[in-house]
Amino acid sequence: MSNSIDDPGHGHSPAAWTAVVIMLVAVTLGTLFFVLDMPVLVWASAGLLIVGAIVGWALAKAGYGAYGDKYKPKQH
Template identity: 35%
Template sequence: MSKAAHGHTPAAWTGVTIAFVGFCVSGVAMIIPNILLFWAGIAVIVIAGVVGKAMSIAGMGKQPSKNFAPVAEERTPVAAG
């Protein structure tokens, strides 16, 4: 798993940080009953996904690795003898 560098990109860190803020806002809104603040936190969580994906498309996400062969190849068995 460490070879894949899963989630160690600026896009991933930014998306998770923004989503964490959204979860905190929604959590506080549940403690103090405030429906508007709750939905604002949910909106921040959705925005986090959009920002993370936009940053990934802009080149700040995980780049495809050239070290791994395509997985879709099917191999035929070799007959013994």
């Protein structure tokens, strides 16, 4: 295990957290709508899943990713 400050870890950036939360909500809603037999909303949830990935990518490009200039890793 590395204790180096240069290692940002996995998923400890605002970009990663935002993307994962959006995609988790999309999967949860998609599952609920699938069980309730609402196919239009299932497809809308699939679209939200893609939006979550795009938001994560955009935030990483804006500097909020693990190696971005606006992200400061916390000490463990």
